Amino acid sequence: MGFRALTLMLVAFVFHTACVEPRVRHYNFKVGKKNITRLCASKLILTVNGKFPGPTLYAREDDTVIVRVVNHVNENVTIHWHGVRQLRTGWSDGPAYITQCPIQTGQSFVYNFTLTGQRGTLLWHAHINWQRATVHGAIVIFPKHGTLYPFPKPDKEEILVLGEWWKSDIQAVLNQGLQSGRAPNVSDAHTINGRPGPAPNCSSNGYTLHVEHGKTYLLRIVNAAVNEELFFKIAGHQLTIVEVDASYTKPFKTDTIFIGPGQTTNALLAADQETGKYLIAISPFMDTTVATDNQTATGLLRYLGIQAFSPTEVTAVPPRNATPATTRFMDSLRSLNSRQYPANVPKSIDHSLMFAMGIGVNPCPTCLNGSQVVADFNNVTFVLPTTAAILQAYYYNISGVYTEDFPANPPNPYNYTGTPPANMQTINGTKVYRLGFNSTVQVVLQGTTMIAPESHPIHLHGFNFYAVGRGVGNFDPQKDPESFNLVDPVERNTVSVPTAGWTAIRFRADNPGIWFLHCHLEVHTTWGLKMAFLVENGDGPSESILPPPDDLPSC
Numbered sequence: 001m002g003f004r005a006l007t008l009m010l011v012a013f014v015f016h017t018a019c020v021e022p023r024v025r026h027y028n029f030k031v032g033k034k035n036i037t038r039l040c041a042s043k044l045i046l047t048v049n050g051k052f053p054g055p056t057l058y059a060r061e062d063d064t065v066i067v068r069v070v071n072h073v074n075e076n077v078t079i080h081w082h083g084v085r086q087l088r089t090g091w092s093d094g095p096a097y098i099t100q101c102p103i104q105t106g107q108s109f110v111y112n113f114t115l116t117g118q119r120g121t122l123l124w125h126a127h128i129n130w131q132r133a134t135v136h137g138a139i140v141i142f143p144k145h146g147t148l149y150p151f152p153k154p155d156k157e158e159i160l161v162l163g164e165w166w167k168s169d170i171q172a173v174l175n176q177g178l179q180s181g182r183a184p185n186v187s188d189a190h191t192i193n194g195r196p197g198p199a200p201n202c203s204s205n206g207y208t209l210h211v212e213h214g215k216t217y218l219l220r221i222v223n224a225a226v227n228e229e230l231f232f233k234i235a236g237h238q239l240t241i242v243e244v245d246a247s248y249t250k251p252f253k254t255d256t257i258f259i260g261p262g263q264t265t266n267a268l269l270a271a272d273q274e275t276g277k278y279l280i281a282i283s284p285f286m287d288t289t290v291a292t293d294n295q296t297a298t299g300l301l302r303y304l305g306i307q308a309f310s311p312t313e314v315t316a317v318p319p320r321n322a323t324p325a326t327t328r329f330m331d332s333l334r335s336l337n338s339r340q341y342p343a344n345v346p347k348s349i350d351h352s353l354m355f356a357m358g359i360g361v362n363p364c365p366t367c368l369n370g371s372q373v374v375a376d377f378n379n380v381t382f383v384l385p386t387t388a389a390i391l392q393a394y395y396y397n398i399s400g401v402y403t404e405d406f407p408a409n410p411p412n413p414y415n416y417t418g419t420p421p422a423n424m425q426t427i428n429g430t431k432v433y434r435l436g437f438n439s440t441v442q443v444v445l446q447g448t449t450m451i452a453p454e455s456h457p458i459h460l461h462g463f464n465f466y467a468v469g470r471g472v473g474n475f476d477p478q479k480d481p482e483s484f485n486l487v488d489p490v491e492r493n494t495v496s497v498p499t500a501g502w503t504a505i506r507f508r509a510d511n512p513g514i515w516f517l518h519c520h521l522e523v524h525t526t527w528g529l530k531m532a533f534l535v536e537n538g539d540g541p542s543e544s545i546l547p548p549p550d551d552l553p554s555c
């Protein structure tokens with residue numbers, strides 16, 4: 001073998017090795033303000049790097065991601081990497097006053113985490129006040145080197161970020177709600193990649209997805225809306241669901257996707273219909289009387305080579321209260337559960353918990369009628385601390401920030417889906433529930449008829465869970481576990497609990513730290529539908545939370 005051949009071999013070897021090594025990906029996120037126009041009106045919004053939606057964060061499974069976030073606005077900021085497991089790196093999770101104090105004006109913070117055991121689409125978003133209305137973007141995690149998608153390789157990939165738009169300043173909308181003690185205004189439009197499409201009395205271009213006949217597209221659909229669960233449809237086309245919340249699913253076909261805020265769905269779209277223009281439509285789901293923004297956002301699926309004047313094939317959006325469409329979609333979701341991607345559902349349970357979720361009314365001397373609407377898990381309306389984040393308080397043994405008496409069960413059991421108790425008051429508290437390292441947990445999330453029964457998309461930080469069962473009415477601890485799916489339940493980080501019904505989730509507490517659990521309808525989180533788990537360290541440094549970074553903001 002000649003020297004040249006040996007050199008080539010060496011180069012090939014080194015190149016190959018370099019390729020398979022996980023990489024460190026660096027990003028700079030500058031939070032600033034930008035004047036943008038939607039619905040024929042302009043306003044200043046918070047953005048990252050001047051983009052709306054914000055920049056996409058690309059990485060590969062096993063890569064480490066370093067994001068330097070700099071705050072150039074006159075508001076406090078934090079960013080959450082929604083669905084990223086953050087193994088031992090809770091400091092980089094992002095919810096304000098849970099894992100960190102906010103990044104204040106002029107300050108910066110470096111988020112540093114590794115993407116372990118996840119591949120697909122997630123999202124990042126601001127996690128303080130309602131900033132996430134405009135401060136959000138997609139996270140794309142490609143499979144690690146040497147692994148392929150467990151479905152036919154698409155010709156092209158597209159990101160579709162769904163959102164909500166208010167004509168008013170978002171902080172003003174929130175403040176008005178807080179001052180009145182009532183629900184803040186609903187949004188004025190839904191958006192697809194930041195665009196509502198033509199709206200009443202305002203013609204404006206919507207988002208267009210250009211496709212070529214005969215090709216297949218992987219749509220990475222992200223629901224970054226603030227307060228609304230959504231339906232997604234494309235006229236004349238079926239979609240094949242292959243992944244949700246960065247976990248593969250058994251593929252299935254549907255013409256309607258149901259997606260809650262914080263959820264992500266990857267779907268294959270075959271451009272196999274007659275060359276033409278087809279409507280893409282986003283509309284809200286709400287199966288009770290609670291107000292929603294009823295505007296349908298529209299975009300276009302446009303085949304290459306069509307005539308400008310060809311008509312657009314339209315699609316009927318599901319009725320606002322189309323519960324059966326949501327049930328059909330959720331029932332079809334199953335973990336892929338292959339040899340390479342097994343569903344490791346906990347079979348025996350160390351902590352069997354039941355969290356009743358309700359809306360309540362507490363006194364508020366400064367509010368309209370002297371009362372304010374609140375929300376609670378197990379009658380606890382969660383109050384964020386102000387002097388330190390809970391994770392800091394836990395790590396540094398600072399007392400007086402939180403207590404460990406979060407109730408494992410509703411303190412006063414009642415018929416959750418029958419006539420609610422007359423007393424609608426709740427208890428304010430910063431209460432956490434302690435879990436031993438690697439213990440197994442089941443939480444039955446029980447919807448209630450307190451004030452307004454409603455579907456709640458519940459999000460857990462730091463873990464994926466398996467949604468093992470679901471039903472309407474009250475959970476029956478004797479009968480319902482018999483029908484749990486412990487074989488291939490869907491694995492995700494956010495689950496929609498049906499209106500006046502329940503959902504059972506299971507997870508293994510193998511990630512030490514403080515982990516937020518909350519409704520991903522921002523209005524409900526604001527009202528207190530949130531709590532946190534404290535997960536102890538295991539044995540030795542490899543099972544313990546890392547020390548805090550030097551630049552961790554203080555309160």
Ligand SMILES: *[C@@H]1O[C@H](CO)[C@@H](O)[C@H](O)[C@H]1NC(C)=O
Pocket residue numbers: 035036042043044
């Ligand atoms: C935003 O831009 C529009 C159009 O250029 C302008 O009329 C408006 O005054 C600007 N608004 C702000 C808040 O800067």
Ligand SMILES: *[C@@H]1O[C@H](CO)[C@@H](O)[C@H](O)[C@H]1NC(C)=O
Pocket residue numbers: 066110112113546
């Ligand atoms: C990120 O965290 C790793 C693991 O703790 C550490 O070795 C590395 O120095 C950190 N990088 C930055 C830029 O903070």
Ligand SMILES: *[C@@H]1O[C@H](CO)[C@@H](O)[C@H](O)[C@H]1NC(C)=O
Pocket residue numbers: 168172173176185
């Ligand atoms: C909320 O809606 C009401 C009624 O349309 C309106 O008067 C008020 O200005 C809105 N508030 C904000 C902050 O946009």
Ligand SMILES: *[C@@H]1O[C@H](CO)[C@@H](O)[C@H](O)[C@H]1NC(C)=O
Pocket residue numbers: 200201
């Ligand atoms: C649109 O404009 C017409 C005529 O000015 C008005 O009557 C109607 O209320 C407007 N619709 C909306 C949704 O603003």
Ligand SMILES: *[C@@H]1O[C@H](CO)[C@@H](O)[C@H](O)[C@H]1NC(C)=O
Pocket residue numbers: 186289291292293294320
């Ligand atoms: C949306 O539609 C529902 C049902 O038709 C209605 O009760 C609600 O008031 C509407 N919301 C708005 C903001 O118009």
Ligand SMILES: *[C@@H]1O[C@H](CO)[C@@H](O)[C@H](O)[C@H]1NC(C)=O
Pocket residue numbers: 182368369
């Ligand atoms: C305040 O109370 C009055 C009388 O009970 C009621 O009509 C009104 O709707 C209440 N206002 C709010 C904002 O709840």
Ligand SMILES: *[C@@H]1O[C@H](CO)[C@@H](O)[C@H](O)[C@H]1NC(C)=O
Pocket residue numbers: 395396397
């Ligand atoms: C906090 O208290 C625990 C238990 O007493 C102790 O092991 C740990 O070192 C303390 N941590 C700090 C930062 O003081």
Ligand SMILES: *[C@@H]1O[C@H](CO)[C@@H](O)[C@H](O)[C@H]1NC(C)=O
Pocket residue numbers: 415416417418419474
């Ligand atoms: C709870 O209330 C519902 C609705 O009134 C009723 O159908 C159900 O039988 C009640 N359940 C129990 C256990 O009392």
Ligand SMILES: *[C@@H]1O[C@H](CO)[C@@H](O)[C@H](O)[C@H]1NC(C)=O
Pocket residue numbers: 379411412421423425426427
């Ligand atoms: C919630 O707590 C309040 C305050 O202690 C109490 O009055 C109320 O009865 C409790 N409600 C329930 C459903 O437990």
Ligand SMILES: *[C@@H]1O[C@H](CO)[C@@H](O)[C@H](O)[C@H]1NC(C)=O
Pocket residue numbers: 438510538
């Ligand atoms: C957690 O517990 C399971 C089941 O007992 C065990 O197989 C696994 O090794 C444990 N993991 C760790 C990190 O201790």
Ligand SMILES: *[C@@H]1O[C@H](CO)[C@@H](O)[C@H](O)[C@H]1NC(C)=O
Pocket residue numbers: 074075076101102104386554555
């Ligand atoms: C920003 O955060 C700091 C630390 O928690 C707090 O003292 C300050 O009041 C906050 N500023 C605003 C504008 O909320």
Ligand SMILES: [Cu+2]
Pocket residue numbers: 455456457519520521524525529
């Ligand atoms: Cu909710």
